[in-house]
Amino acid sequence: MTTPLLTLNDLRDRRGTFxxxxxxxxxxxxGVYALCGSNGAGKSSLLRILALLHPPExxxxxxxxxxxxxxxxxxxxxxxxxxxxxxxxxxDGSVIENLAFGLKLRHxxxxxxxxxxxxxxxxxxxxxxxxxxxxxxxxxxxxxVALARAMVLRPRLLLLDEPSAGLDAATLPLFExxxxxxxxxxxxxxxxxxxxxxxxRLGAEVLRLECGRLVPTTTxxxx
Amino acid sequence: MGFLGESLxxxxxxxxxxxxxxxxxxxxxxxxxxxxxxxxxxxxxPAGTLLALSRFRGRRFALTLLNTLxxxxxxxxxxxxxxxFSRMGPLxxxxxxxxxxxxxxxxxxxxxxxxxxxxxxxxxxxDGRIFNTALTLGASRCRAxxxxxxxxxxxxxxxxxxxxxxVIAEVGVAMMLGxxxxxxxxxxxxxxxxxxxxxxFAFGLALGIVLLTVALTVNLCLNxxxxx
Numbered sequence: 001m002t003t004p005l006l007t008l009n010d011l012r013d014r015r016g017t018f019x020x021x022x023x024x025x026x027x028x029x030x031g032v033y034a035l036c037g038s039n040g041a042g043k044s045s046l047l048r049i050l051a052l053l054h055p056p057e058x059x060x061x062x063x064x065x066x067x068x069x070x071x072x073x074x075x076x077x078x079x080x081x082x083x084x085x086x087x088x089x090x091x092d093g094s095v096i097e098n099l100a101f102g103l104k105l106r107h108x109x110x111x112x113x114x115x116x117x118x119x120x121x122x123x124x125x126x127x128x129x130x131x132x133x134x135x136x137x138x139x140x141x142x143x144x145v146a147l148a149r150a151m152v153l154r155p156r157l158l159l160l161d162e163p164s165a166g167l168d169a170a171t172l173p174l175f176e177x178x179x180x181x182x183x184x185x186x187x188x189x190x191x192x193x194x195x196x197x198x199x200x201r202l203g204a205e206v207l208r209l210e211c212g213r214l215v216p217t218t219t220x221x222x223x
Numbered sequence: 224m225g226f227l228g229e230s231l232x233x234x235x236x237x238x239x240x241x242x243x244x245x246x247x248x249x250x251x252x253x254x255x256x257x258x259x260x261x262x263x264x265x266x267x268x269p270a271g272t273l274l275a276l277s278r279f280r281g282r283r284f285a286l287t288l289l290n291t292l293x294x295x296x297x298x299x300x301x302x303x304x305x306x307x308f309s310r311m312g313p314l315x316x317x318x319x320x321x322x323x324x325x326x327x328x329x330x331x332x333x334x335x336x337x338x339x340x341x342x343x344x345x346x347x348x349x350d351g352r353i354f355n356t357a358l359t360l361g362a363s364r365c366r367a368x369x370x371x372x373x374x375x376x377x378x379x380x381x382x383x384x385x386x387x388x389x390v391i392a393e394v395g396v397a398m399m400l401g402x403x404x405x406x407x408x409x410x411x412x413x414x415x416x417x418x419x420x421x422x423x424f425a426f427g428l429a430l431g432i433v434l435l436t437v438a439l440t441v442n443l444c445l446n447x448x449x450x451x
Contacts, residue, residue: 051359075363083359089352092374102360149360 011059034199088146233425259330271342292336297395329396345378
């Protein structure tokens, strides 16, 4: 039996009056999951917990079967998990510097770094944008750079909060194909989307959140 | 021309002629204040960042204490350090009293809370996504904090400039720990106080003009940085 990529048990996380409560959630290696739900259902909060950005108030998280209890373990885990937020932030500097940031932390330099950056920029339709200053980009371009910045890392788990919002009609199919390519190479995807057709296009298992709780739903299996 | 006019003319002549005593005094001020602020930044910036990013019991008290320390009277700092550095004091053996090093130590004590306070404000006011973005790209919390500081560097420079403004214009610490010794510990502020009392009003005025120019430049820089 395959070890799950990430498991979440007995989660309870309160933020003000809102409470996220998930008894059990398992993400399998190579899976594609679409996290759906109305605004305020807790999708972004759940993504931040899955991204190991902050420990939940209560609950147990395990990555590759290993519990994540300490900050050091979570930091280790974040080498394999990457989140692209709904309104991503680009660091001051060029597009290349932004894309190289995580690669340098992983000691990926030289030709491989350049190759990954070029491929990712091409995937999101931003060929030639490398030297541009990141803060001068439009909102849509910034989102695409943030996507590329996550894609170059080839994480085991990629969490995307409404990734298609900044993409135009021509770039979207290209982008979804590259997500599926990443997935075939072993990256598990969790995608928050308000596009009702996206789960089907990605062949994703739908996880529906309502008022901080996962509710039963049908599973999309067709591409 | 009256007394003030003549003094002003004499003061400007001293400045424009690069009078040796004026230059030496200005140099001592700038040297001690610059070293003090660099040391204060080494302590204040990490301390302020830690205080802004951490959540611990007593944090509110620590912030209140920091605010209180910002208003620390210079003579009190001078008094405490005088006790430490005096021959009978625990650090007397170092022989630091009435040297520029003692002045630097005192000015560092004055500037550190200011640098830390403005760092807390800059970090707290920073875009919360900076730290999380660095984390999610694989940075450690320490590395993420460094990235955050790089992103808000103008706020941090403003904190350091504010601290510099405080130490360049203070007189209590420089007088008590430096002793106003010509050529070694005489700063602009202590010289103004002493020379004016001796009747050398023009000399005091010359230093006053230089000090005012430095203070104005510092505040101009601060304003420009805060607008970025």
